[in-house]
Amino acid sequence: MILEAKDLNYYYQDGEQRRYILKDTSISFEKGKFYTILGQSGSGKTTLLSLLSALDSPHSGEVLFNGDDIKKIGYEKYRRNNVGIIFQSYNLIPTFTAVENVLVPMSITENEIPEDTKTVAYNLLDYIGIVKNKADRLVNRLSGGEQQRVAIARALATNVELILADEPTGNLDEEMEQEIIEIFKKLAHEHGKCVIVVTHSNEIALQSDQAFRLRKGVLTSYE
Amino acid sequence: MNFIKRGFLGITRKKGKSLILLAVIFILGNLISGAISIQQATGNVESTIKERLGTAATIDIDYDEWDAMSESELESLEMEEISVDLIKQIGELSYVKYYDYSMSTWLGSESVESYHDEESDVDYIVEGPSTDFRLKGINYAPVIDFEEGKAELADGRVFTDDEIEKGTSVAIISQKLADENNLNVGDTFTLANDVYTYDEETGEDDIVNSRDVVLEIIGLFEPSEAKKETDENSDSGMMILTDDMDYHNTVYVPNEIVIDETQFNWEEYLKADEELAEMMEGEDESFEYYEPIYYLNNPEDIEAFTEEVKPLLPELYSVISASDQYDNIAGPIESMSKLAKYVLIVAVIATVLITGLVVLLFLRDRKRELGIYLSLGEKRSRVVGQILIEVMVVAVIGITLSLFSGNLLAQQVSDTMMKADDNQDEYFEEYYYEGINTDLTAEDVMDSYEVTLNSSYVLGFYGVGLVTILISTIIPLIYIVRLNPKKILM
Ligand SMILES: Nc1ncnc2c1ncn2[C@@H]1O[C@H](COP(=O)(O)OP(=O)(O)OP(=O)(O)O)[C@@H](O)[C@H]1O
Ligand SMILES: [Mg+2]
Numbered sequence: 001m002i003l004e005a006k007d008l009n010y011y012y013q014d015g016e017q018r019r020y021i022l023k024d025t026s027i028s029f030e031k032g033k034f035y036t037i038l039g040q041s042g043s044g045k046t047t048l049l050s051l052l053s054a055l056d057s058p059h060s061g062e063v064l065f066n067g068d069d070i071k072k073i074g075y076e077k078y079r080r081n082n083v084g085i086i087f088q089s090y091n092l093i094p095t096f097t098a099v100e101n102v103l104v105p106m107s108i109t110e111n112e113i114p115e116d117t118k119t120v121a122y123n124l125l126d127y128i129g130i131v132k133n134k135a136d137r138l139v140n141r142l143s144g145g146e147q148q149r150v151a152i153a154r155a156l157a158t159n160v161e162l163i164l165a166d167e168p169t170g171n172l173d174e175e176m177e178q179e180i181i182e183i184f185k186k187l188a189h190e191h192g193k194c195v196i197v198v199t200h201s202n203e204i205a206l207q208s209d210q211a212f213r214l215r216k217g218v219l220t221s222y223e
Numbered sequence: 224m225n226f227i228k229r230g231f232l233g234i235t236r237k238k239g240k241s242l243i244l245l246a247v248i249f250i251l252g253n254l255i256s257g258a259i260s261i262q263q264a265t266g267n268v269e270s271t272i273k274e275r276l277g278t279a280a281t282i283d284i285d286y287d288e289w290d291a292m293s294e295s296e297l298e299s300l301e302m303e304e305i306s307v308d309l310i311k312q313i314g315e316l317s318y319v320k321y322y323d324y325s326m327s328t329w330l331g332s333e334s335v336e337s338y339h340d341e342e343s344d345v346d347y348i349v350e351g352p353s354t355d356f357r358l359k360g361i362n363y364a365p366v367i368d369f370e371e372g373k374a375e376l377a378d379g380r381v382f383t384d385d386e387i388e389k390g391t392s393v394a395i396i397s398q399k400l401a402d403e404n405n406l407n408v409g410d411t412f413t414l415a416n417d418v419y420t421y422d423e424e425t426g427e428d429d430i431v432n433s434r435d436v437v438l439e440i441i442g443l444f445e446p447s448e449a450k451k452e453t454d455e456n457s458d459s460g461m462m463i464l465t466d467d468m469d470y471h472n473t474v475y476v477p478n479e480i481v482i483d484e485t486q487f488n489w490e491e492y493l494k495a496d497e498e499l500a501e502m503m504e505g506e507d508e509s510f511e512y513y514e515p516i517y518y519l520n521n522p523e524d525i526e527a528f529t530e531e532v533k534p535l536l537p538e539l540y541s542v543i544s545a546s547d548q549y550d551n552i553a554g555p556i557e558s559m560s561k562l563a564k565y566v567l568i569v570a571v572i573a574t575v576l577i578t579g580l581v582v583l584l585f586l587r588d589r590k591r592e593l594g595i596y597l598s599l600g601e602k603r604s605r606v607v608g609q610i611l612i613e614v615m616v617v618a619v620i621g622i623t624l625s626l627f628s629g630n631l632l633a634q635q636v637s638d639t640m641m642k643a644d645d646n647q648d649e650y651f652e653e654y655y656y657e658g659i660n661t662d663l664t665a666e667d668v669m670d671s672y673e674v675t676l677n678s679s680y681v682l683g684f685y686g687v688g689l690v691t692i693l694i695s696t697i698i699p700l701i702y703i704v705r706l707n708p709k710k711i712l713m
Binding site for chain 2: 046049050055056076077078079080081085087089091092093094095096100103104105106107108109166
């Protein structure tokens, strides 16, 4: 069990009332598997992912990474060393080249990474499908699919075992979507990572090892 | 790609933004550096001029206040004299290095020729009795004029405390006067204390009594070089010439001798003039009148000294010091200094606000980038560090550029202001106080004003400039600390 959420509660205060987005939500994930969390728009998928990635904290409940409460690890430190996050809108630094974007987390993390970070970054990009001459381009001169690949490379750069992605293919066409899904499968099955993707697409859910459905604050298994 | 490298990339990758920031800091930096340049120059003027003016102070009636009084006020006024005790009491204050209070009297002589300048072979046609020699009474045995470098002892010695106390008949005369009369240390010479009355019918002075004053020369003095030099350069050569001649004909003696001679003269005069004697009867009119002179340890002490002395003085009296003269002359410098101070304050505030706002605007544009660093687990302190590097590197360049241009600007501005001030003639009403007034002119003040690029200016400006920029980044940095990466990115 690499990641475990226990009795998460998250709500917005609506006047006097609390509007629960997540209610006593528990879920657990293993290494080497590709998970999807399916839900309609507004169902709380991003909220759940923000709690799992320590970009936000629940009102109650806890998230355990390898059995340790991430609050105890420290949210910042957990993000720095234990998790790679991929966003729907890529969130790359536009004034940097692709390879520079990949180098950023490598200088932040405390994980052990090879000394020749530049070579590692180029290799990583190449593996994800960004060749050298594209790797040296400013990222806003790359296509959406290419940018999302750079974002995946960035998430992998710190050598983490846990990858969290929020609608990673939301802005891409079907062909590109499939290529990204293939990368995720490979990461889970060949490299033993735990990949958790949040999406509203059934297609993706069907290709995952295990899918969950989020509805009215409650998670259920989805077949 | 650590935060330091990111900071430098932030500057080079967004050149337009960096140039705007540079321009803003450069322009505001010019104001700050110009103001500091002028402030330092005026500060230097004040200290050099005050140094030159020396530390002398005296006590006298405040004639400005006197003039401002109405007639009825003047009538009801009971003027008090400054007592010797008060003079001594003030002299004991810790600010005072040494002090003296003395009387002067003018005596003539039949046996001694007064000194005349060779060049001005003018025969002075003096109406009435000759009183060529000024007897200057001394209470401070080493003679303050020598201590202060107005003159130096060329031969012999100064007074002893014993001579001062007993009023021994000894004198220090000028080298020139001694040469003129073939006198030397150890010789004696004779002055005449003549008592005259004015005969209204003939319009002539009649000698009614006379007595000889025999003095032994114990020392010879020579007016100091510095004084002579400035005299020669002066426009008002003639005026200074007579001044100088007076000085050569000055005879330093223990003050008791001056008291004695004045008393003799006064009493004999009253004997001859019965009318006046009747008038004076019953009045406790003292013939003793002292003009004290204090030399302080430090030019900066004058203010504190004045503060402390003022309450001790009788009504209408005030402390008159060399720095009063500075205040008169240095009007334009003072107003420039004030202006520079205001400009500095305004410029610093403007810099904090404008730079702060510019940086904040730039940061808002980069909200997403900053959020990304935070989402990757970067410490907020390092994100702050990155922004500080970006701002401070540009600021150091901008400040360094304005260091020179602002200084240059200050030179131009003050040159123009000085020229404008030169045109308006200023007239100061002044009273003469021996030992205090110097031949300092407004021009001297202007001449000692100089905008320079010295190390204290450079350090001062870098200090003020960088601290100002640092303060101006506080608001933007608070902005960073409050950023919420989830809201920005998800
Ligand atoms: N600041 C907020 N205040 C109040 N309600 C909010 C706030 N932010 C989000 N919500 C609500 O919380 C719910 C969950 O939002 P969340 O972003 O997790 O949904 P989502 O499943 O990711 O939707 P989508 O598929 O559109 O991205 C939504 O109904 C949304 O309206
Ligand atoms: Mg969402």
